[in-house]
Amino acid sequence: MRIDVVTLFPAMVEHAASFGVTGRAAERGLWQLATWNPRDFASDSYRSVDDRPYGGGPGMVMLAEPLARALGAARKAQSDAGMKTSRTIYLSPAGAPLTHARVVELANAHDAGIVLLAGRYEGVDERLLAREVNEEIAIGDFVVSGGELPALMLIDAIVRQLPGALNDEASAQEDSFVNGLLDCPHYTRPEVYAGDAVPDVLSSGHHAQIRRWRLKASLARTMQRRPDLFARRVLSKEETQLVREVQQENEAQQ
Ligand code: 4HQ
Numbered sequence: 001m002r003i004d005v006v007t008l009f010p011a012m013v014e015h016a017a018s019f020g021v022t023g024r025a026a027e028r029g030l031w032q033l034a035t036w037n038p039r040d041f042a043s044d045s046y047r048s049v050d051d052r053p054y055g056g057g058p059g060m061v062m063l064a065e066p067l068a069r070a071l072g073a074a075r076k077a078q079s080d081a082g083m084k085t086s087r088t089i090y091l092s093p094a095g096a097p098l099t100h101a102r103v104v105e106l107a108n109a110h111d112a113g114i115v116l117l118a119g120r121y122e123g124v125d126e127r128l129l130a131r132e133v134n135e136e137i138a139i140g141d142f143v144v145s146g147g148e149l150p151a152l153m154l155i156d157a158i159v160r161q162l163p164g165a166l167n168d169e170a171s172a173q174e175d176s177f178v179n180g181l182l183d184c185p186h187y188t189r190p191e192v193y194a195g196d197a198v199p200d201v202l203s204s205g206h207h208a209q210i211r212r213w214r215l216k217a218s219l220a221r222t223m224q225r226r227p228d229l230f231a232r233r234v235l236s237k238e239e240t241q242l243v244r245e246v247q248q249e250n251e252a253q254q
Pocket of ligand 1: 091092093118119120121122123124137138139140141142143144145146147150
């Protein structure tokens with residue numbers, strides 16, 4: 001997997017990606033990162049990358065031309081490295097909300113290069129987006145100061161899905177969202193913390209009961225905290241029974 005990022009802050013992206021799961025996965029050769037600074041593709045002696053918005057208003061807009069040249073260089077580098085295709089993604093609050101399903105699709109297309117455009121200021125000239133961008137992705141309904149952190153979040157979510165990226169392959173399969181449910185609660189030592197004991201079943205060694213307890217806890221949490229996710233979930237026979245138990249326990253509590 002190869003990911004190229006067009007950014008005014010290449011060191012921010014490279015440094016952040018060098019830690020933890022993404023850093024180790026790069027050392028293992030599972031993915032490669034390259035960054036491209038639009039400032040290096042500016043055409044005037046000030047190396048301008050932004051200008052005032054037509055129509056007036058606050059803030060600045062990123063110029064199309066330096067971005068087009070930076071994106072072109074990124075795609076050429078991917079092609080020279082043997083990638084058959086490149087897909088350009090702009091990180092933007094106006095994009096399609098990122099989902100685990102989209103992350104898995106992008107991670108599975110390992111032979112297609114990914115080019116991420118991280119904008120600053122008020123955004124990017126719309127004509128550049130229309131000509132050069134295949135897809136806009138939002139990491140949430142809130143605004144941050146640049147596309148670098150959203151790009152890093154997308155990178156991290158993709159890279160942790162690559163086979164061999166996690167030391168325990170099972171952990172990627174049990175996380176929140178993987179089966180359309182929130183993850184269950186986790187506990188470690190000590191067995192009693194601040195007067196609170198770990199649920200008995202988790203120390204029982206009874207694997208079937210532990211699995212059932214965790215599934216039930218995931219269902220209960222998802223119903224409580226993410227009714228939108230829960231409504232879309234098709235329940236198995238076992239899950240229907242567990243949901244009934246959760247509802248009975250909740251009614252007994254009222
Ligand atoms: N920005 N999801 C504005 C975001 C964002 C988001 C990135 C801020 C683009 C120009 N990106 N720049 N939310 O807030 O992806």
